Amino acid sequence: MNTLQNQAFEINSDVLACIEKKEADFIDNGHLLPGYLSHMNIANLYKEVRDCHLVDTGTFQKIGGISELINQLTKQVQRARYERCMLKLAKAYKGYKIDLPAFLDFRGRIYRCGLLHFHERDLSRSLINFAFSNPEMPADSDEVMEALLYHYKSYPSLEEAGISFNESLGEAEMQGRVDPILLGREARHHFQFIAAQKALVKKKIEGFPVTKDASASAFQIMSYFLLDEDMAKSTNLLPSKDKKIKDIYTNILSEVKEYIVRELGNNSLSLIVVRKMDRKMVKSIFMPMIYGKTLMNTSSDIHKSLSQHINLLDSHILASLCFKFWKEKYKGMDSLTSLIRNIGWFAAAKGVPVYYVVPYFRTSQDYMKSDVVKITVYDRNHKRRQISLRVHTDNRDRRKTEVSTFVNFIHQKDAYIAMLVVEKMLIEGGPIYTVHDNFLTTPHYSRKLPSLYADAILELGPPLAIINDMIYANLIWNAEGSSPEGWSHGGGSGRVIPIGELENYLENNMPDGISKKMEATWRQRMKALLLSYESYASSISGVSQDYVGHLDMWLKFGDKVRFFPEGMRKNALHP
Known part of the structure; x- marks a missing residue:
């Protein structure tokens, strides 16, 4: 952590100068808000809008009412204040070496603190560079070129990115939009696109920050614990044959639509789902589901998204179908989630904290x-x-313990993977910056990040050994009848704990003097835990033979195919 926080950064003076010089153009194009908005008093603004509403009610009704207008104006004022604050800070820090402090939460996740850090909006990300220089290191413009492509638009593959961007450049030249600001009007990350373009033009490659973000890291970790090759490919943990970038939520969207239509038939409700359900809605439903989101909460969220088209009963039907689809699609996930949550419940019922263990630390x-x-x-x-x-x-x-145990279990493993990646990059001698599963380094070292990330996952060890660690730390360690010499902490080689042995530990450690109702609940939970463990262990037992070798074969990243059409590099570098 000390080394991570000592990483020096500097303000990207080229981007800052560009913003200062062409501020009017950025404002006209909607990429920056006028400075006067940042000085507005929101309380006074509300009074003025209310007075205008009394004079011209009809216009306000067309806009959406006074409350909607106030809400939008407040957001614009807050955005303007943020932008002006970032620009003032960048001017103040210009020419200095700066560091960005970080801290760990109780699970070990890394958080950045301070106003100016990269894990924010497009503007602030474009304003910092690594203060890194190595004259012996060859310039690596390919990684910056890739960054420029993906800041311009999201592409399914690098090959398609090259072709599509080359076409966009051709159209821009025909329309006279050679200027990077004009070219980047349609860029999804406007300021970062300009930063990449200027780094290429001025050949300031060494300190340019390149981002590598783990794709749906919670699902990646789940694919690892379930040994689910399809999920691993849909989260880009494993490369697909077509070498295209996958999006698990887009895959789920198409699959859940087909499932709902198949279950409901071609009626009005299924037609609404086909037309109105999008990726954002799917992510809001299924991403929290692995953390224990309930059916009622899911039903409520669906109703909020589709309230103009469906009633509460319809939303409950759709939520039920989503849960049914999830259990059929990912059977092992339900067993693993139930197992971990029940471990947390037993720890709380025994009156002890829940412990999560990784080689670096233990979380209580x-x-x-x-x-x-x-x-x-x-x-x-x-x-x-x-x-x-x-x-x-x-x-x-x-x-609360039961609900949060699985969430914290996944987050701690995510944190440990991030720590391993940082440690490996520091051994390589490269600069590194991270928030959770989002990593930032220089172009030369960014090539190494995918393999370092894969190696970090492999170092977790066999999944069943990790689960056994969790069981040992919370149910067996210091329990009556436990035998440390016969059942070592660490899960041994990931062997399956005999169900009878596990049942004896739970049976013998039932708290004394509990009520009959609590005893019945204890036995019910015990049955659920044993069933979940047996189901999970059997689901991965076929894959867990020679596990590390199998995973190592999985996670071998081949050389990236770099496809830059003739003339694209020349056009992109055109000032």
Whole structure:
């Protein structure tokens, strides 16, 4: 962490100068907001809009009402303040070497703090470079060229990116839009596109930041634990044969539409799903599902998205079908989720924290129930009133522990992978910057990141050994009847724990003096945990033979195909 935080950055003076010189053009094109907006008082703005509403009610109704207009204006004012703050900071830091502080949460995830850091909007990302120089290192413009392509538009493959971008350049030349600002009007990351273009033109390649982002990292980790090759390919953990970039949510979107139409038939509800369900909606449904999102919450979210077209009953039907599709599509995921959550429940029921273990550290999670306590206070006008405070008790919150255990389990593994990648890059001697599963380095070292990420995942070890670690740390360690000499911490080689042995541990460690109702719940949970463990272990047992060798074969990244059509490099470098 000390080395990570000591990485020096500098302001990208070329981008800053471009913004200062052509600020009016950026404002006219909608990429920047006028500076006067940042000085507006939102309270006064509300009064002025309200007065205008009284004079011309009809116009406001067409816009969407006074509340909608105030909401939009407030967002614009906040955006303008953010933009002006970033530009002022960049001017203040210009010419200095700066570092960006970081901290870890209790799971080990890396967070950046401070106003100016890359894990933000397009403008702030474009304003920083690595303060890195190595005269002996050859210039690597290919990675910057790829960054320029993908800042311009999202492409399914590098080959298609080259062809499509070359066509866009041809059209731009015909229309006289050779200037990078004019060319980048349609770019999805406008300022980062300009930054990449200027780095290529001025041959300032060494410190240019190239981003490598893990694709749906939670699903990648799940594909690893389930040994699901299809999911690994759909999250780009494994390369596909066509060498195209996959998007798991786009895949799920097409599959869930087909499933709902097949289940409901060709009626009006299925027609609405086909027409209105999009990737954003699918992500909001299925991404939280692996973290334990409930059917009722999913139904509520679907109703919010499609409230103009369906009622509450229809949204519940669609949510039920989404859950049914999920369980049929990813059977092993349900078993793994249930297993980890039940481990958390047993730890809380025994009155001990939940422990998560990785080689670098151990995380302790201990959620307590809160009681509402009312106290009397006096306000500034000396009026007496009561306020409510939530005070933690000594009683563990079993429900919150159960719901959060799987989330924290995945996040800790994600954090450990990030730590390994950072450590490996530091050994390579390259600069590195990260937030969660998003990595930033220079063009030369960015080539190494995919293989380093794959190696980090391989170092997790056999999935069943990791699950056994979780069981040992929370159910067996210090438990009555445990035998450390016969069942070593670390899960051995990832062997399956005999169900009878695991059942004895749970049976013998039932808390003394519990009620009959709690005893029945304990036995019910015990049955669910044993069933989940047996189901999960059997689902991967066929793949777990020679596991590391199998995964190593999976994760061999071939050389990237670099397809730059003739003339594209020349055109892209044209000032």
